[in-house]
Amino acid sequence: MKKIKKIKIKVNGKFSTINENLSLFTLLNQLKIPLKKVAIELNHEIVDKKKLNNIKLRKDDKIEIVHFIGGG
Amino acid sequence: MSECAKAIKLSGADIVTVAVRRVNISDKKKPLLMDYIDPKKITYLPNTAGCFTSKEALRTLRLAREIGGWKLVKLEVLGDKKNLFPDMIETLRSTEVLTKEGFKVMVYCNDDPLMAKRLENVGASAIMPLAAPIGSGLGILNPTNIEIIRSQTKLPVIVDAGLGQASDATIAMELGCDGVLANTAIAKAKKPFLMSLAFKDAVIAGRQSYLAGRIEKTIYGSASSPTTGII
Numbered sequence: 001m002k003k004i005k006k007i008k009i010k011v012n013g014k015f016s017t018i019n020e021n022l023s024l025f026t027l028l029n030q031l032k033i034p035l036k037k038v039a040i041e042l043n044h045e046i047v048d049k050k051k052l053n054n055i056k057l058r059k060d061d062k063i064e065i066v067h068f069i070g071g072g
Numbered sequence: 073m074s075e076c077a078k079a080i081k082l083s084g085a086d087i088v089t090v091a092v093r094r095v096n097i098s099d100k101k102k103p104l105l106m107d108y109i110d111p112k113k114i115t116y117l118p119n120t121a122g123c124f125t126s127k128e129a130l131r132t133l134r135l136a137r138e139i140g141g142w143k144l145v146k147l148e149v150l151g152d153k154k155n156l157f158p159d160m161i162e163t164l165r166s167t168e169v170l171t172k173e174g175f176k177v178m179v180y181c182n183d184d185p186l187m188a189k190r191l192e193n194v195g196a197s198a199i200m201p202l203a204a205p206i207g208s209g210l211g212i213l214n215p216t217n218i219e220i221i222r223s224q225t226k227l228p229v230i231v232d233a234g235l236g237q238a239s240d241a242t243i244a245m246e247l248g249c250d251g252v253l254a255n256t257a258i259a260k261a262k263k264p265f266l267m268s269l270a271f272k273d274a275v276i277a278g279r280q281s282y283l284a285g286r287i288e289k290t291i292y293g294s295a296s297s298p299t300t301g302i303i
Contacts, residue, residue, distance in 0.1 A: 013094070039135040067105075071255075
């Protein structure tokens with residue numbers, strides 16, 4: 001059986017090790033992120049939430065998942 | 073969070089400013105703001121509090137739009153960490169960019185009527201002059217400027233920052249402003265819920281007073297009782 005390669009990425013400033021070729025959609029699902037209440041940035045670019053499934057994560061990718069908190 | 077929701081309800085606020093921050097991915101049980109304050113009932117106003125450059129502000133608001141299609145936003149680009157005054161050059165530039173991208177931008181600004189006019193000229197949707205430094209509680213330091221800003225525009229004018237007590241909100245409304253933005257004055261009051269109610273009444277009183285039209289000021293006394301039939 002072919003061994004799955006692991007890669008290191010950064011999610012909200014913290015390192016995380018994931019399987020290579022994992023889609024962004026799967027990752028967000030694993031993290032139980034409520035997609036309707038967040039915005040996602042991949043390497044400083046906003047990601048269209050409809051296209052999450054098409055995005056395969058690569059080594060050193062930087063992901064930011066943000067939401068609203070109170071504050072003025 | 074529930075206290076915050078209660079205070080908002082008591083104050084009768086229509087809009088609540090929200091900030092864009094990282095989701096806590098290690099503690100998924102942490103409650104989300106949307107679970108407490110329904111965006112269908114209260115207008116969420118994403119804002120760029122804490123941004124010191126146009127670049128940061130634009131990034132924040134583009135993300136905010138992505139969260140839920142919000143186009144109405146509050147822009148705040150700070151220039152000085154000590155007094156939290158806005159950097160008006162960066163603010164003006166950002167307003168122009170955001171307006172072109174289709175945002176409706178309510179702009180936190182200093183109380184300079186010329187700058188307020190320039191913001192309007194580049195497409196601002198509302199002018200939000202400060203009363204005093206953010207969180208200072210000093211109240212409206214320059215009512216004349218606020219009045220000038222009010223008189224020169226048809227855009228909504230909302231006094232933002234520096235209010236210390238309910239009567240400051242009344243003064244803002246009596247100057248003809250369309251609303252006030254308050255956080256610290258309520259959140260840090262000894263009894264926040266009571267202060268929420270006080271602000272609600274203060275805003276209503278100020279608005280009614282403005283609409284009723286104040287009397288002319290005079291340095292002389294004038295009797296209010298009839299002078300005929302004096303014994």
